[in-house]
């Protein structure tokens with residue numbers, strides 16, 4: 001098992017390039033099931049979740065081959081329709097093969113995703129949307145079994161108790177591309193990753209309009225073709241690097257960060273006394289570490305993203321004043337709080353909110369990552385803390401951040417990975 005040793009660092013200086021978006025890559029790879037032709041997807045990050053999606057596609061009879069930063073995806077002549085529990089249980093996003101399999105082959109058998117550490121994550125909206133398109137669904141021995149002679153376009157309302165759903169929108173949109181007639185998705189998710197998927201589907205021959213707004217129209221076509229498509233930069237990685245610079249101080253140019261994808265984050269960082277400038281092709285972040293506490297509430301795009309809540313909370317832990325961080329997507333997504341408290345943060349939980357009283361300095365400690373974004377938050381906290389922090393549970397970090405340690409190291413941060421089993425040191429960068 002690897003451990004990350006994180007030392008007090010800063011300021012950060014230099015330039016850094018954002019990788020392709022994990023959360024756009026996953027449904028776009030699944031979308032390649034909708035065609036018989038080869039697709040080439042560029043700017044795909046080499047992270048564990050992407051490898052899991054590649055494994056699922058292979059089990060479904062698809063050839064997946066890496067060539068540097070691009071992935072070649074070739075559907076084979078002997079397709080399968082079953083996504084097994086062993087793979088789906090590793091990553092909930094696996095469920096987005098359901099819509100494409102159903103649309104292309106008229107049947108799918110996908111393991112029901114189980115519980116999730118960031119809270120209850122039902123898939124009722126995915127299932128209701130596909131049923132509205134004419135699929136017959138049953139749950140059989142832990143599997144969703146879906147069948148249809150032909151999907152038919154209709155109007156589908158996709159909002160749940162916590163607003164729109166990113167992957168339910170993706171699933172239904174993918175299925176509707178090959179349905180008979182027109183599908184209208186109301187209350188569709190507007191996240192940049194949904195827009196990226198729609199743009200990729202359009203490049204494959206789909207007829208989609210309205211993506212990026214809550215009402216998406218999809219006119220079904222009889223077939224889709226292969227494509228060559230480049231994934232958007234990862235806004236959550238960009239936001240994590242912006243928050244790192246804010247916390248450690250310095251002057252960093254983040255290449256590939258798209259300001260339009262990060263409006264709410266830029267707004268909150270500016271309020272907290274961080275200087276953000278949009279330059280040609282990059283965002284420049286400058287900070288003197290004198291951060292002001294600000295309140296933040298996570299909501300669907302274009303509001304502040306839940307996937308940056310943990311990192312922002314770590315920043316508020318070392319800011320001047322008191323802030324209230326409220327989680328409106330996953331009310332239980334606060335597993336990083338007890339770990340930050342072990343490092344001296346002053347945080348009180350009240351339901352879906354955390355009240356954070358900024359302290360002068362955190363103190364390094366052994367901590368355990370519980371999910372992907374919590375692990376990033378603990379890395380940032382460790383970089384501002386006295387002495388060293390030992391971060392365990394790195395498999396979470398590796399699910400979604402490509403070369404984060406190397407990128408931070410090149411900017412001047414001090415962190416290194418230790419393979420505890422062999423006592424081998426591998427230094428980031």
Ligand code: EPU
Nearest residue numbers: 023093120121122123124125126160162165166167329372
């Ligand atoms: N929801 C339902 N029913 C459903 C689906 C969702 O009630 O059928 C609820 C969820 O429980 C949640 C809200 O709707 O309260 C929004 O969840 P959403 O469906 O949008 O989440 P997701 O599509 O499963 C994606 C990202 C998550 C990110 C969320 C929210 C991918 C692969 N995952 O998940 O990313 O937090 O959108 O933006 O795109 C991460 O990268 O760390 C991560 C967890």
